[in-house]
Each structure stands twice: as structure tokens, then as C-alpha cells.
Amino acid sequence: TSFGFREVNPGEKQGLVDSVFHSVAGRYDLMNDLMSGGLHRLWKDAMVSRLAPPRSGRRPFKVLDMAGGTGDIAFRIAERSNRTADITVADINSSMLEVGRERARARGLDRLEFVEANAENLPWADASFEAYTIAFGIRNVPQIDKALSEAFRVLKPGGRFLCLEFSHVDAPVADKVYDLYSFHLVPKIGRVVAKDEESYRYLVESIRRFPDQERFKAMIEAAGFSRVGYTNMTLGVVALHVGVKI
Numbered sequence: 001t002s003f004g005f006r007e008v009n010p011g012e013k014q015g016l017v018d019s020v021f022h023s024v025a026g027r028y029d030l031m032n033d034l035m036s037g038g039l040h041r042l043w044k045d046a047m048v049s050r051l052a053p054p055r056s057g058r059r060p061f062k063v064l065d066m067a068g069g070t071g072d073i074a075f076r077i078a079e080r081s082n083r084t085a086d087i088t089v090a091d092i093n094s095s096m097l098e099v100g101r102e103r104a105r106a107r108g109l110d111r112l113e114f115v116e117a118n119a120e121n122l123p124w125a126d127a128s129f130e131a132y133t134i135a136f137g138i139r140n141v142p143q144i145d146k147a148l149s150e151a152f153r154v155l156k157p158g159g160r161f162l163c164l165e166f167s168h169v170d171a172p173v174a175d176k177v178y179d180l181y182s183f184h185l186v187p188k189i190g191r192v193v194a195k196d197e198e199s200y201r202y203l204v205e206s207i208r209r210f211p212d213q214e215r216f217k218a219m220i221e222a223a224g225f226s227r228v229g230y231t232n233m234t235l236g237v238v239a240l241h242v243g244v245k246i
């Protein structure tokens with residue numbers, strides 16, 4: 001595992017990740033819009049469309065939004081389900097959760113639950129949820145295989161896993177443009193807007209080191225999931241991986 005340009009162990013990586021998100025929490029939502037040119041909204045909408053939560057609330061639909069941070073995915077699921085889904089936002093970072101709770105209050109979403117938890121070691125019983133979502137979160141988790149097997153464990157049989165994450169651009173020219181943008185511009189925007197160049201260097205480096213579409217698919221299968229597949233968005237800048245627990 002690495003952070004920046006040196007090798008670190010899982011505990012050390014988590015500590016560094018935590019300091020990044022404590023540092024950016026207050027500006028996190030603004031920075032997402034700036035860095036992605038608003039695209040993160042479309043990527044997140046696409047994920048929740050794929051989830052397609054039931055709209056009536058007649059049958060139970062419990063979702064765990066892991067690494068849910070400031071609530072973007074949870075709010076979309078709530079609206080799509082006519083506020084009937086039972087949603088738990090879990091994150092390891094209390095600063096991100098605090099921003100999320102405040103945003104939920106402002107939207108009148110009082111049925112959301114915010115829980116401090118580590119994706120590698122979840123405090124829920126086996127077979128607790130119909131769906132597990134994680135958006136731009138798994139890349140930050142030091143031991144991805146542990147997070148995937150915990151996801152598998154807490155899902156009910158038939159439960160679905162959906163993971164949105166930065167991935168690998170596989171298109172001539174576009175890949176070069178993307179590298180230029182991410183290595184040069186992103187840290188500068190981070191410096192000017194968030195006054196935090198280091199955190200955004202981490203962001204770019206962590207994206208570059210994350211396994212590509214096929215390798216990540218194999219990891220999800222190794223955790224026990226069936227019918228694993230992925231959809232690229234924006235030429236593979238982002239990929240949505242899905243799987244089912246049978």
C-alpha cells in the first residue's frame with residue numbers, strides 16, 4: 001500500500017486517509033463540483049438509477065451506504081425511493097459524518113442513520129441489508145479484500161453490491177489529457193480552493209494505484225459475489241461495478 005510516493009502499512013495509510021478527510025470535510029462538496037466539473041453528480045445519479053430502489057416502501061429495502069461521507073448517495077436513494085428506503089450511512093470519519101448529518105437535517109431527511117464504522121470490520125450482523133453501495137470510498141480503504149468480504153457478509157441472499165470508483169481510462173489521447181489534468185491541475189485547484197495541495201496529491205495518486213476494471217472485478221468475485229460486471233462512465237474515468245450475493 002502506498003500513500004504519496006512512499007510505501008506505508010495499512011494502519012498508517014488509514015491514519016493518513018483520515019487526516020485528508022478531516023481536513024477537507026467542510027469543503028468536500030464544493031471541491032467535488034470543481035474537480036469533476038459537476039460530473040460527479042451524473043456518475044452518482046447513474047449509480048442510483050442502477051440500484052433502482054423500490055418506490056412504494058411495501059417491501060423492506062435496507063441499504064448500507066458505506067464510506068457515505070457527506071451523504072450524496074444516501075440523499076439520492078432517499079429521493080428515488082420516495083423517502084421509503086431504510087438507509088444507513090456509514091463512514092470512518094466523524095467530520096464527514098457531521099457534515100452529512102447537517103445536510104440531512106437541512107433536507108428534512110430524518111430517517112437516515114449516520115454511523116461511524118470501518119468498512120473492514122462492520123458492526124452489523126450477517127444478512128442485514130438488501131443492498132450495499134460505496135461511492136469513491138473503496139479506493140481509500142487500506143485492505144480492500146476485507147471490505148469486500150464484509151460487504152458480502154452483511155448482505156442478504158439476493159442482496160446487491162454496487163461500487164462507484166475512479167478507474168482507468170483506456171482511450172488514446174483521452175488518457176494523456178486525463179493524466180495532464182489530474183497530475184497538474186487537480187493539486188493546484190486543491191491548493192487554491194481548499195488550501196490543501198497534499199490531500200489532492202493523495203487523491204490523484206490513490207486513483208492511479210487503484211486496480212483497473214478487470215482486476216477489481218476479479219477481486220469482487222474472489223469475495224464471493226456472482227454475476228459481477230462493470231460499466232464504464234466518461235471513457236473509464238469512473239466505473240460502476242456490480243455483483244450479487246447468491
Ligand code: SAM
Nearest residue numbers: 067068069091092093096118119135136137140
Ligand atoms: N461516498 C461519498 C461521496 O461519494 O461523496 C464520500 C466519498 S469520499 C471521497 C471517501 C470517504 O471514504 C471519506 O468520507 C472517508 O472518510 C471514507 N473512508 C476512508 N476509509 C474508510 C474506511 N476504512 N471505512 C469507512 N469509510 C472510509
